[in-house]
Amino acid sequence: MSTAPDPATPAAAEDPYEAAPAHPRDGAPDTVDAPDGADAETPEGAEAAEGPDAPEGADGPDAPGGGPGAEPADAGGDAAVEDPAGTASELATEPAAGQDADATAPAAPELTEAQAELAAQKVERERIARRKAEREGPVDAGGKLSGKAADLLAAVRAVESGAQAAPVYFDEAPAAPRKAAPAPPRPRPAAAAPAPAPTAGDIGAVGAVLARGGAPETLAGQAAEALGEGAAEQLAEDPWRLLAVPGVRPTQADGFAQALLGPAAGPADERRGAALLNWLLDQAALKGHTALEAPVLEKALAQYGVPAPADTLEAAIGEGAVLVFHEPLGPPAGEDEEQPVRILVGLEEYALAEEALADGLARLAGTFGGPADWSAAAAGAGAELVRAAAGHGLVTHTGGEASRAEPAALLAAARQLGLRAVLAAHAPAPGTVTVAGLLAGTEGPGRDADGRFDLDLLIVLDAPQLDVETAAALVESVPDGARLVLSGDPGVLGSAGPGRVFADVLAARAFPQVVSRTPDPGPVGELVSGIGIGELNRVDAPGKEVVIVPVRDAGEAVHRTVQLVAESVPRAFGIPAEAVQVITPGHGGPAGTRALNAALKERLNPGPGRFAGFDPGDRVVHVPSPGRALPARVVSADAQGLHLETPGGRVVVPQERVEAQVRHGWAVTAHQAVGTRWPAVVVVLPGDAAQTLTRDWVYTAFGRAERHLSVVHGVEEALPRAVAQGLPKPRTTRLTGLLRALTAAQEEQP
Secondary structure, eight states: OOOOOOTTSOOGGGOTTTSSOOOTTTSOTTOOOOOTTTTSOOOOOOTTBBBBBOOTTTTOOBSSSOOTTOOOOOTTTTSOOOOTTSHHHHHTSOOOOOOOOOOOOOOOSOOOHHHHHHHHHHHHHHHHHHHHHHSOSOOSTTTTOOHHHHHHHHHHHHHHHTOOBOOOOSSSSOOOOOOOOOOOSSOOHHHHSOOOOOOHHHHHHHHHHHHHTTOOGGGHHHHHHHHOTTHHHHHHHOGGGGGGSTTOOHHHHHHHHHHHHGGGOOTTOHHHHHHHHHHHHHHHHHTTOSOEEHHHHHHHHHHTTOSOHHHHHHHHHHTTSSEEEEEEOSSOOOTTSOOOEEEEEEOHHHHHHHHHHHHHHHHHHHSOOOOOOOTTTOOGGGHHHHHHHHHOSEEEEEOOGGGGHHHHHHHHHHHHTTOOEEEEESSOOTTOEEHHHHHHTSSSSOBOTTSSBSOSEEEESSGGGOOHHHHHHHHHTSOTTOEEEEEEOTTSOOOSSSOOHHHHHHHHTOSOEEEOOOOOOHHHHHHHHHHHTTOOOOOOOTTOSEEEEEOSSHHHHHHHHHHIIIIIHHHHHOOOGGGEEEEOSOSSSTTSHHHHHHHHHHHHSOOOOTBTTBOTTOEEEEEEETTEEEEEEEEEEETTEEEEEETTEEEEEEHHHHHHHEEEOSEEOHHHHTTOOEEEEEEEEOGGGTTTOOHHHHHHHHTTEEEEEEEEEOOTTHHHHHHHHOOOOOOOOSHHHHHHHHHHHHHHOO
């Protein structure tokens, strides 16, 4: 971490609110100017952050640069090759693996075969997640390891702790862990019973195999849990199964296999190709893809030295290890013409989730009982949305922060009409329930006899944050004949988990869309609205609503940030320090969340960190499951764990889960901030983040401010380039095609 000037005693002349103009271009501290060169080509974003935002959904990999888990290319096939599209090249690098998930949902009667299979997959993942969460934390053994064993253990621990940096991989979609969404309301009974946890004998047997291959025996518990029954035999017969352990990379699995099998462990081994294929699809899911094009997978396999990637892919499809889909391209072909298609390959769980989601959305549109007369309630800003919901079973609604008043108006109108209406959001907010709480049954109206929500209208805010599994569970829980409104801002960062649900639904154009005309107010709103269309405009900010603070290096960025939060913003605007939120592109680096939180804690709540680094009064982020980041404050700690005060009430995080689920929260990443706004926001743009910025990251981060936005600016020309050209690469998904096919089929019915 770079050494920063002591933030506790800044010189008065350094205060950007009182000193010389702070604008980096022409000395206007209250405006943002787009520097020259906005038309320059923007560099590809490095997956150092969630978009650019080291996310892991809510808690992701470190920002720019390699980390302890970064893997260099080698002669064994890991070197990236020329690829104009960039996708296959990104396949040949390793991102950070995921965290544990913890989700539950009630059970009920029969499902279709596909839905039952989806439920079975989810229940199994929940079992694994619960077991991981119940472990007592990382073991202390392994400190004397060296060579490959030490590297392997370090890589796995880096992933578990969130310390591993994420190199470029697939696209700039968030490096989120595979997310176990709550199960649908009617899972198959046979799948409900969790499999037994690995026994001491199982773990010991796995440890013996790991030791023979030069891998640290301390990974035995994770490997036994990941591989299930007969894990030791599986590893002995197929050493590449070690890739199932989060954090293990192909070169490490290759070394393990060579130690076990000797000369027989070559790049052409069928077992290696099959394990790599599954690993590549797993890593793609971490980047938001629900499927990949077959040529991309073949090229990636070739980059890892698989000599016959097409044969490897064909064998996996034949064995049912992966699913293949033929998605039509363009308009339907004529009778004598061949329909062009793209061949997609995906894992069964996400394929079934997307199909279940498409069926559920079509069901809601098809079972709608007919238009209702809500004209008496259709008044004011939300009138258009009220009329659309009155006449359709499924409606989408788009707009910025100010447009959130329209779904609230719809909620009030529906309740006035006597309907059972619920407004759900991802983050706790007044008048809403959380999506997670609604699915878990701890919030909202509960479920009816069929296991579906007991309501007539469900309005979901922040719809871009829905991943495909959560969305499938949510839609499956909405009863026939009820109305569903999906509302959100298409410009913000996407979901932490696989899929691009809201964007796919909008792209399908199968359901009514209401576009809000309510502009975001004030200079901050004007600035953010321009960013949304790719323009970093100058805005008039007579009350210093927008301030630019130029910095030369990361040390100065940390110093300025602490000064802004602790002194300048509270003094100039009367906003207390606890209402000022810092947002930065990543967790690691000299100006990442870790460095900033350490400096802010030292200034705002110094203490010895008696409980896992935390003290009463510390501002923290609680991540109960991947993709959910809840602001909280430490109240106390005892034998039960860390006691937190959250917007939803008091929670206790057990001691063994504190390290994985709680981080200091004065500074967060943009993905952790989505869905929440603060009176004042300080966005930190250190120089090492220049290559990672994208338009949606900037739009999201700047848009978290209500009254005041300070930008600690160290990226120079990279900011206007990111806004003008830094579009995130699309995720590969199937939902749009599925919805279009279902719509076309319904239209053809008499």
